[in-house]
Amino acid sequence: MHRVRPAINYLEREACNASLSRAGEEFVLNFERARLIRLGQGSLADRVEHIAVTEGDGAGFDVRSFEANGGDRFIEVKTTAYGKQVPFFVSQNEVTVSQNYSDHYHLYRVFRFRDDPRLFTLAGTLDCICNLSSIQFVARIA
Numbered sequence: 001m002h003r004v005r006p007a008i009n010y011l012e013r014e015a016c017n018a019s020l021s022r023a024g025e026e027f028v029l030n031f032e033r034a035r036l037i038r039l040g041q042g043s044l045a046d047r048v049e050h051i052a053v054t055e056g057d058g059a060g061f062d063v064r065s066f067e068a069n070g071g072d073r074f075i076e077v078k079t080t081a082y083g084k085q086v087p088f089f090v091s092q093n094e095v096t097v098s099q100n101y102s103d104h105y106h107l108y109r110v111f112r113f114r115d116d117p118r119l120f121t122l123a124g125t126l127d128c129i130c131n132l133s134s135i136q137f138v139a140r141i142a
Contacts, residue, residue: 024078027119060098072104081112105124
C-alpha cells in the first residue's frame with residue numbers, strides 16, 4: 001500500500017522563517033541599543049543600524065552596532081524557536097565577510113524565541129566558531 005504524504009508548502013515555511021528571522025533581528029537591535037545605553041554610549045545606541053533592511057541581505061551581516069570605544073560591531077543574527085544547539089544555515093558570503101572583518105564580526109544566536117527568548121554571542125570568523133558542513137553545491141554542465 002502506497003501512503004500519500006501531505007504536500008509541504010515550502011513558500012509558507014520560508015515566509016514563516018523570514019518572519020522569525022526578522023523578529024530575531026529586531027530583538028538584537030533592541031538588545032544592542034540597551035547594551036550601549038548601559039555603557040553610557042547613548043549617541044552610539046542611536047546609530048545602531050538594521051543593515052538587513054537598509055542594505056539588504058547581501059551585506060553578510062544583519063546589524064551594525066558599536067563597541068564602547070566606537071569601533072564597529074558587525075552582527076549576524078541566527079534565530080530559532082527551539083534550543084540553542086539547533087543547526088542553522090550560513091551563506092558563503094556570511095563566512096567570507098566574517099573572515100574579512102574577523103575583529104569586528106559577531107554571531108548572535110537567539111533561541112527559544114517564541115517562549116522565552118535568550119541569546120548568546122560568539123566573536124570571530126564563522127569557520128572558527130562553528131563547525132561548518134557543506135550541504136549544497138552549485139553545478140554547471142561541463
